[in-house]
Amino acid sequence: MRPHILVVEDEQHLGVGIKYNLEAESFRVTLVEDGPTVLKLVDATPDAYDLIVLDLMLPGMSGYTVCETIRDAGMTIPVLMLSARTLAEDRTRGFDAGANQYMSKPFELDELISRVKNLLQTSSRNEQPVLPRRETLEVSETEFGDVKVNFETHEVIVGINHVRMSTKELKLLKYFVENPDRVINRSELLDKVWEVSGNLQTRAVDQFIAKLRKYIEPDPRSPIHLLTIRDAGYRFILHPQTPVENTADSEDENNDSEAAEDADVADSEADD
8 A cells, every 4th residue: 555644734735735746656645734623634544644744833733743742642654744843952842842854944845755765665664664753861850050949849949949830830940951962943832841832022031041041140131050151052961071162152141131130020920
């Protein structure tokens, strides 16, 4: 029987083009435009599809979440992820979510077809299951520098002082603690901490980062734990061994300073 490919693409012209070219190669193709539909299809008939071509930026549910949900359900169907995002951390996050391959847009259809054929040849769901997505370590409490945090009781102690942090601030700090030494971009934080689309244009992330630094850093203007990585995002270092260089450029530093001022104004909104 001809391989059956599930194409998930919300840009209609691109989805139709991919479908047409795959069908020209004698594949059976089902085209859908959103994440929930994908999950319904694979949940109802998990063995119906031989490969998923999955766009990253989808309405309502990101491709990351779709892929993670599929992997968490124990499904090992090969996934080829498509995205206009080209940064290394975006590709890394795609692989962490469980994708087998990652293609950046724009791409040549010939290359897409070649990758599809390669995945179908080398990734058998029954004989060579793919690895599950990388799991983060669930943390209930942490200690670094002068900071002690119990995420279950919401108790935060800095030095000898008890600090009151909002639920969202604690959730953000917990996500960093559970993902140490990894560059995390704003889109991922919006998706995982705020549970909104990573495409949302907002300064909320910067404001909350500035607020966290005021709590946990000896010198918020020269952070050693919560670093800004230029043009990439943020990186949390639990126990710096040597003085750490913050790779933010002057524009980032200015933005962080402005965000800190905004965070003070927005204190009343910090609880969600």
